[in-house]
Amino acid sequence: MKLVTFASKNEKRLGALTEGHVLDLAAASSIPVPALASMLALIEAGPEAWEAARALVSTARRNTMLDLAEIRLLAPLPRPTRLRDCSLFLEHMDVVLLRIAREAAAKEPDPEAAYQRLVSSGKYTLNPLFKRTCVYYNADHTSVSGTDTDIVWPSYSHWMDFELEWACIVGRPGTNIRRENAAEHIFGFTILNDWSARDIQLPLMDTMLGPGEGKDFTNSWGLGPCIVTPDELDDPYQLVMTAKVNGEEWTRGSTGSMYHRFEDAIVQFSREKSLLAGEVIGSGTVLGGCGFELGRRLQSGDLVELEIENIGVLRNRVVRAA
Helix, strand or coil, X not given: CEEEEEEECCEEEEEEEECCEEEEHHHHCCCCCHHHCXXXXXXXXXXXXXXXXXXXXXXXXXXXXXXXXXXXXXXXCCCCCEEEEECCCHHHHHHHHHHHHHHHHCCCCCHHHHHHHHHHCCCCCCCCHHHHCCCEEECCCCCEECCCCCEEECCCCCCEECCEEEEEEECCCEECCCHHHHHHHEEEEEEEEECEEHHHHHHHHHCCCCCHHHHXXXXXXXXXXXXXXXXXXXXXXXXXXXXXXXXXXXXXXXXXXXXXXXXXXXXXXXXXXXXXXXXXXXXXXXXXXXXXXXXCCCCCCCEEEEEECXXXXXXXXXXXXX
């Protein structure tokens, strides 16, 4: 299934994408079903409810569906139970660290000599811990936006950037999950855009204080356009990922280049504690998946389109705050 949350007549509804149309799942059911009230309700209801939703989709008639032009897609999971963004793509981290060194060296009288000195210090070499564990930080799960929503950039920042990521949504809760069973706990996958105010973030990164306000502002996390359940994908780790800005391709990568996989994160995050239904686990940025890594910057009014094969396109325009 390709599941969405959509707005129709000022109501949030749970739906399924089918051939360019949307099936309102609650309306398609002959009886009221609490699990169809929202995406989180469906996820928390468990496998039996998921199968019931799948049956509604497979038996739906075209005349019971809504045209996409009639509705507005929202973030598929508007309020995740929790949102963690990880560093599962490590090639990106290697390049970004050297870019940070370049930025720091640019302030010195001899930038090239300063850059070489910084690189040789080892401070801008990826910590081996990133290969031994799934490093993450807790993100703001209350500030999520969907596709075709303008991202109003905070007035305190002048360096706008996107990050091409994807995410898994936890379905089955669990504790001390074994690696061979971890895939069973994935409800589905979606695209994630980790919007970043670079001029606010970078000084904090240099002092190792984490993302801070550079990733903590209104609608700083993009999810969408839908959640794709695993049965829709032959191999989730062989999907093409692209980022376009104003129609120009900036990035092309693959989900297969992850160093750690979502299953590794699920095992780690459930170790001696509970992993909950509705949690979102972000992948981190694919190689070349942000303007900072490419030496390019967004401008107000730019249209950013993140696409992942068989999932869809997460499309947003960045605009300056008034």
